């Protein structure tokens with residue numbers, strides 16, 4: 001078999017196919033799919049890095065998600081290589097990587113098939129799945145090669161410096177959809193034209209705009225109240241007031257230095273105020289400091305909703321909305337929930353929120369394909385008919401139905417959900433052979449004690465336990 005050309009099989013207790021690669025010549029990236037994990041030799045740093053980049057920039061899930069460890073006896077691994085790997089090991093023995101490997105492997109198995117041609121959705125899906133399976137935060141790393149001074153290792157594989165704005169949009173969108181939660185790390189000031197942080201800040205003459213300035217202290221002589229540039233006071237190695245000719249001895253006693261004064265070497269203009277300008281080294285745009293883009297650099301973690309999305313896979317929203325009439329998108333659902341909480345605060349009434357989620361092993365949903373979609377539509381219809389006209393319904397992540405039931409308490413919603421659960425389970429069992437799909441439900445009270453994020457997280461969390 002061709003396996004011999006793809007590194008060396010590492011001895012493991014399990015039947016896992018883990019390969020050690022030290023010769024990067026003529027490696028076929030497609031062979032990554034035959035492996036359960038890789039260990040890359042860092043002895044040839046450049047080749048190791050290039051191959052790792054090739055793996056992580058793939059759009060094929062069985063390639064980009066593969067656990068990759070770096071073998072190095074030293075700790076001098078470059079940050080970017082480290083960020084794209086699943087850890088550094090010092091030997092090929094199983095116990096050095098089995099813990100991380102097992103965790104990633106288990107999480108990869110939970111993922112359901114998802115398929116879309118929409119590039120933005122594919123990248124978002126990839127980001128969610130990659131970080132979900134790693135249980136890692138989407139952390140920025142500093143890099144002089146990056147336009148903004150910071151980079152997100154995985155995302156940067158899909159965005160050149162010129163597309164920095166698009167990269168930020170992906171993160172912002174994930175945040176708006178509440179798939180990720182940001183934690184502030186730093187702020188960068190970026191060129192308004194090209195998003196570069198490589199900027200020359202300089203003071204310029206407020207009259208002619210030249211940056212050729214001479215800057216000195218302003219001297220204020222207390223006795224005669226003369227104020228002027230320091231150079232006007234200097235005579236030899238003494239300071240003498242040009243107005244009253246007295247010697248200046250002690251700062252704070254005879255005189256002080258209230259501020260700086262700028263003299264323009266180009267036009268001779270004196271001024272106490274300079275204008276700060278920002279010139280971009282990348283695109284040469286000269287702009288005022290106020291015009292720069294302030295961009296927060298965040299470190300993100302997946303929310304429970306994000307983890308759900310990672311497992312179920314993202315699909316373009318238009319498609320879902322079109323398929324399920326009577327259901328609102330998740331962002332609209334969130335707005336309804338916020339209003340409902342406000343209304344409850346004002347009226348003192350009680351409402352409830354509920355969930356009905358399908359737990360489908362990935363092998364089953366991929367075998368079902370189109371049939372899964374038609375079963376979903378049937379279930380959606382059933383739920384619509386079994387709930388009240390005033391209930392707000394949403395469908396997310398291809399497997400989870402959410403319900404807000406105004407003025408209904410938790411117990412009542414729970415019993416409605418139980419009835420639906422039984423019927424849906426029957427429907428599934430009769431439609432799908434060897435039906436291993438299970439139906440989970442949960443209901444919570446919406447009162448004035450909790451915010452919508454909290455409720456959403458709670459309702460989705462328990463539902464995640466298998």
Ligand SMILES: [Zn+2]
Nearest residue numbers: 205208264267
């Ligand atoms: Zn000037």
Ligand SMILES: [Zn+2]
Nearest residue numbers: 221224241244
């Ligand atoms: Zn004086």
Ligand SMILES: [Zn+2]
Nearest residue numbers: 191194280283
């Ligand atoms: Zn620029």
